[in-house]
Amino acid sequence: xxxxxxxxxxxxxxxxxTVTLSCTYDTxxxxxxxxxxxxxxxxxxxxxxxxxxxxxxNATENRFSVNFQKAAKSFSLKISDSQLGDAAxxxxxxxxxxxxxxxGKGTRLHILP
Amino acid sequence: xAGVSQSPxxxxxxxxxxxxxxxxxxxxxxxxxxxxQSLGQGLEFLIYFQGNSAPDKSGLPSDRFSAERTGGSxxxxxxxxxxxxxxxxxxxASSTTVGNTIYFGEGSWLTVV
Numbered sequence: 001x002x003x004x005x006x007x008x009x010x011x012x013x014x015x016x017x018t019v020t021l022s023c024t025y026d027t028x029x030x031x032x033x034x035x036x037x038x039x040x041x042x043x044x045x046x047x048x049x050x051x052x053x054x055x056x057x058n059a060t061e062n063r064f065s066v067n068f069q070k071a072a073k074s075f076s077l078k079i080s081d082s083q084l085g086d087a088a089x090x091x092x093x094x095x096x097x098x099x100x101x102x103x104g105k106g107t108r109l110h111i112l113p
Numbered sequence: 114x115a116g117v118s119q120s121p122x123x124x125x126x127x128x129x130x131x132x133x134x135x136x137x138x139x140x141x142x143x144x145x146x147x148x149x150q151s152l153g154q155g156l157e158f159l160i161y162f163q164g165n166s167a168p169d170k171s172g173l174p175s176d177r178f179s180a181e182r183t184g185g186s187x188x189x190x191x192x193x194x195x196x197x198x199x200x201x202x203x204x205x206a207s208s209t210t211v212g213n214t215i216y217f218g219e220g221s222w223l224t225v226v
Binding site: 035037042043044045047050091095100101102103104105106 | 146148154155156158161169172202204206214215216217219220
């Protein structure tokens with residue numbers, strides 16, 4: 001069965017600094033999708049970034065980028081120039097074809113002013 | 114509609130009563146997901162629909178939980194004989210197809226007293 005693991009329950013970063021959130025997953029498939037979602041205190045889940053496993057190039061969205069290591073089954077999120085609005089719970093997720101989307105337990109990110 | 118709509122946004126019910134939670138997905142989205150999130154916790158998969166069919170019901174915690182989807186659109190999650198441990202936020206999400214971004218509603222916050 002597929003699993004998604006986020007080993008850091010909480011992290012803190014100084015404003016304007018860079019932080020990396022870790023995610024590993026387990027699958028026997030080769031063609032799948034990976035996501036990072038953000039859940040601020042408002043509770044609304046927001047997509048941060050999406051990666052297609054068949055693409056070797058790491059996805060990037062403005063200050064957010066991923067380090068996708070397919071062989072290692074690792075999918076970390078790097079946030080550059082951290083801002084106060086980045087404070088939230090971050091969830092890593094895995095999606096394969098006609099199957100449920102599996103989420104990790106999340107990492108709570110604190111931004112220190 | 115413009116986004117995924119869930120109702121009610123908040124529900125307080127007495128232990129033993131039945132509750133119905135409604136999800137209206139984005140128009141045209143064939144995939145619909147239900148998740149449960151307890152306070153400060155990750156997302157627990159409950160069930161997903163592809164059209165009106167539910168290929169995977171393995172996440173439903175007990176036979177008190179059921180869900181249906183009609184017309185490939187609105188879905189209802191029903192919890193019978195509610196228990197205090199059912200207190201959580203119930204999140205609904207939809208997507209056009211597997212691998213595409215899933216869009217979340219704001220959730221239904223259920224409190225069983």
